[in-house]
Amino acid sequence: MRAVTADRFQPEDPAAAVVIRDVPDEAPRPGWVRVAVQCAALNHHDVWSLRGVGLREGALPMVLGTDATGTLPDGTPVIVHGVINDPAWRGDDTLDPGRSLLSERYPGTLAEAVWVPAGNVVPRHEDLAPQHAACLPTSYLTAYRLLFTAAQVRPGQTVLVQGAGGGVSTACILLGRAAGLRVWVTSRTEEGRRRALELGAHDAFESGARLPRQVDAVIETVGKATWGHSLRSLLPGGVVAVAGSTTGPDADAELNRVFFRSIRVVGATMGTRDELALLQEMLLATGVRPLLDRMVAMEEAPAALADMARGVVHGKMVIDVAGSVR
Structure with missing residues (x-):
């Protein structure tokens, strides 16, 4: 074959x-x-x-x-x-x-x-x-797990997706918007921000920009280049859900900020077979593709x-x- x-x-x-x-x-x-x-x-x-x-x-x-x-x-x-x-x-x-x-x-x-x-x-x-x-089985399943299992976000909460152009990030925009989240994204390029808005993101910012307010959760797949911004962008008690480090893993961990603000850091890799079945049901219920x-x-x-x-x-x-x- x-x-x-x-x-x-x-x-x-x-x-x-x-x-x-x-x-x-x-x-x-x-x-x-x-x-x-x-x-x-x-x-x-x-x-x-x-x-x-x-x-x-x-x-x-x-x-x-x-x-x-x-x-x-x-x-x-x-x-x-x-x-x-x-x-x-x-x-x-x-x-x-x-x-x-x-x-x-x-x-x-x-x-x-x-x-x-x-x-x-x-x-x-x-x-x-x-x-x-x-x-579905890799990018979209990873996005589903990041949002709903790792970050445990709920409708009405705000999530920041770092690096709007990647496959997992794109999936997070589509699934997050369909689930009733307020979805913010960052991108290094104007084109990337424009495309994110067309996909359904509520707002798009330059990488590292100061946000209008802090968010409930951050989806992090970029790593070193965005890690500090991710931690600064979170509300006290917020969570950063991590599924990659495309710019390198050797970021300053900023542990003082993590423990002082009770930030949770949760890793995720793909997802379970049951989550894959639920992801399919979500697409069927919402019409998202x-x-x-x-x-x-x-x-x-x-x-x-x-x-x-x-x-x-x-x-x-x-x-x-x-x-x-x-």
Whole structure:
């Protein structure tokens, strides 16, 4: 079957390490199911894998991808949950010390088929298009968990989303607005602020700007460049929910501000299978759909990943694996 693979690590030019090749279909594992992939979304996780972060050299070549939607052998349409747990684990999927993501230990979703544990699929509702369903398991699930599990924000509260252009940030704007939050964003560029407002943000500010008032929660995926601003922007007792550090993790922790103002710092990585099911229900109830940058064929994956590495993407890029959607 055809697949998009990482055959080597290329830190400076990750897309150069992408190879589209025929790979053997996996042998079934007990309790796993085969999903014929219809659409698969790209994520920064794929770029990091090509750079050698989170993927062992001994696992190469590796099929990339953590997100997909497709069909089971009986024709049931499903969304794939990409967090693979130890079979003995019970509890929150994301807290399993032995967890991994698809494309780290096991072949990923950028292929004509992917094998996953039977518990790692959510039935896809007929009203959710495949290209939208494929976007949910990483960026949108992370956003859902950041807002509603980590930050525990409620309708009417104000949330600040740092760095409006990223995939998780975009998802936070759409989901937060749909949930009745007051959504503020920051962006380094006027274009980024304009796009955030078009998506539904109530207000947009330059990075580091003084806000009209302090907020209940901050969604932080930027790291060093925005950390101090995030802490200064919070009300006493507020929470900063963290799911990334794209500008580096070595920020001044400003612990005095954290303890003096009783600020909570909560980390989050993706989400649980149950949260993925709830996320789908939220989209169906509100009419919100993921923002798409483009849909491409599998052969266009290297160029799409190159654009992602350069940061010239606005919304999700989806691979039409089965060639049945575009």
